[in-house]
Amino acid sequence: MSTTTKLTHDATAPVLNKAGAFTRPASSFRNVIEVGGQYAPEKGRYHLYVTYGCPWAGRTLIAWKLKGLEEIIDVTVLSSKSHTEGWAFKDIDDFPLVEHDPLFGAKRLSEIYFKAEPNYTGRYTVPLLWDKKTNTIVNNESSEIIRIFNTGFNSIIAADKAALDFYPANLREEIDALNEWVYDTVNNGVYKSGFAATQAAYEDAVTKLFASLDRLEKILEGKDYLVGNTLTEADVRLFTTIIRFDASYFTVFKCNIRTIRDGYPAIHSWVRKLYWNNPAFKDATQFDHIKTGYYSMPTLNPSGIVGVGMVPNILPL
Numbered sequence: 001m002s003t004t005t006k007l008t009h010d011a012t013a014p015v016l017n018k019a020g021a022f023t024r025p026a027s028s029f030r031n032v033i034e035v036g037g038q039y040a041p042e043k044g045r046y047h048l049y050v051t052y053g054c055p056w057a058g059r060t061l062i063a064w065k066l067k068g069l070e071e072i073i074d075v076t077v078l079s080s081k082s083h084t085e086g087w088a089f090k091d092i093d094d095f096p097l098v099e100h101d102p103l104f105g106a107k108r109l110s111e112i113y114f115k116a117e118p119n120y121t122g123r124y125t126v127p128l129l130w131d132k133k134t135n136t137i138v139n140n141e142s143s144e145i146i147r148i149f150n151t152g153f154n155s156i157i158a159a160d161k162a163a164l165d166f167y168p169a170n171l172r173e174e175i176d177a178l179n180e181w182v183y184d185t186v187n188n189g190v191y192k193s194g195f196a197a198t199q200a201a202y203e204d205a206v207t208k209l210f211a212s213l214d215r216l217e218k219i220l221e222g223k224d225y226l227v228g229n230t231l232t233e234a235d236v237r238l239f240t241t242i243i244r245f246d247a248s249y250f251t252v253f254k255c256n257i258r259t260i261r262d263g264y265p266a267i268h269s270w271v272r273k274l275y276w277n278n279p280a281f282k283d284a285t286q287f288d289h290i291k292t293g294y295y296s297m298p299t300l301n302p303s304g305i306v307g308v309g310m311v312p313n314i315l316p317l
């Protein structure tokens with residue numbers, strides 16, 4: 001049986017509830033990497049699949065670079081363009097920076113999911129962290145992959161990188177509390193706004209989104225980081241949504257009450273400092289992928305024409 005006959009859903013169709021609101025299905029693979037565990041830290045054992053369009057994958061790229069894991073874990077980039085059959089490798093979609101699958105020569109990410117679980121019926125999402133040793137998916141949930149990267153490889157990386165902790169014990173409570181509402185109303189809130197199928201669901205999501213941006217603006221006034229005056233995973237998780245905001249969410253997802261650049265000076269300053277001063281944030285950001293990714297969603301923009309704005313994609317400091 002070919003992999004295409006196994007596809008259980010249209011990958012470009014968002015999951016909606018009866019009220020027409022977007023509901024994000026839970027990720028299916030939720031293992032950890034730890035010394036002495038089933039998945040032990042080893043150089044060259046794990047492989048990360050991402051797209052540059054995806055904010056969840058973007059988190060993992062930032063954490064990967066912050067922790068100096070480039071020599072430990074290889075990364076493969078798929079196209080950010082929407083396809084009914086799911087994310088595609090270079091053979092199918094030769095967009096700049098898109099690569100072939102080095103492990104299996106797969107044409108689509110769905111094939112990797114079926115290798116791990118032949119009867120898989122979930123979504124074919126990025127990011128995906130693969131284990132070459134046991135031939136399976138270790139984890140496909142970005143919030144967990146960034147924690148795996150934060151501590152899971154500390155025993156085999158340089159001491160200065162191992163010492164970096166983006167989820168420090170003394171700030172965990174504050175980080176968790178912030179993550180919770182930022183995830184619901186901002187990271188996922190932009191999707192709820194964009195994919196809403198009723199006016200009421202849209203207005204509910206977009207109102208909560210901008211209320212949370214107002215709250216974040218106050219938190220960031222006069223500050224470079226969200227929690228504890230130090231870079232934490234809370235910044236990583238918010239950055240990938242904010243950096244996409246003016247370029248894609250404002251237009252494609254109708255998050256158009258205000259732009260970040262004109263409406264939120266403190267958030268705008270915070271996002272530009274991270275982007276321009278820290279290569280982990282800049283390198284994970286490819287605006288042509290971000291724009292093409294969202295503008296190619298057929299339910300939202302059937303022509304696929306990519307808007308040229310914002311100009312420039314990000315303002316200088």
Ligand SMILES: N[C@@H](CCC(=O)N[C@@H](CS)C(=O)NCC(=O)O)C(=O)O
Nearest residue numbers: 011054056123124125126140141142
């Ligand atoms: N909870 C997941 C969400 C990942 C996710 O939804 N990724 C999107 C791209 S931005 C995806 O691959 N969607 C494809 C689909 O749902 O079919 C995470 O945070 O890792």
